[in-house]
Amino acid sequence: MSPIAVIDFETTGMSPEQQARATEIGVAIVQDGQIVARYESLMNSGAWVPPFIQQLTGISNAMLHDAPPAAQVMNEVADFVGDIPLMAHNAAFDQKFWDAELALVRRRRVQPFACSLLLSRRLLPQAPSHKLGNLNRWAQLPSTGRAHRALADAEMAANLTCYMSTLLRERHGINDISHELFCTLQKIPAAQIGQVLEGLRQA
Incomplete structure (x- = not known):
């Protein structure tokens, strides 16, 4: 699998359109099933962090x-x-801030951005919850530190990405795992995903 940059922002609010700003970013670059590089930093935009966000x-x-x-x-x-392709859990949020x-x-x-949340809903429908921390515990993936800190969450999403890559390869017989494939699969209606995966296996 070619490199994918899995990112996570912590922010002062829900949307830049509401004047929210980023307070921290974490990046975990995955390649061939493992994290190969990391970046993390707090970031001072001058924005005020509300008490509930601080908590x-x-x-x-x-x-x-x-x-x-x-x-x-x-x-x-x-x-x-x-120019490494991007991934985030609930990418619609992180893409706006990026x-x-x-x-x-x-x-x-x-x-382009891919979304590990959308992918997990299609590839892991049996999971009781598709929230990032719940998915990682359910899949018995390594703990990466405190939730709602950018690098810990980016590493969780990176580990989940590697887990889903292994699932596609070992359970569905799909060897050509790529960011482009993730972008395609996340758009497939959940009811059709089995048929699409079978078609990819036979291709």
């Missing part, structure tokens, strides 16, 4: 006061990722 993430306004500027972090992480924070440093995303 959820453990990221305080005081911590961000001493963090590197958001512009510096986004330039660093964009250089780190380059694009918005990049735009503030006059850069733009050049690669």
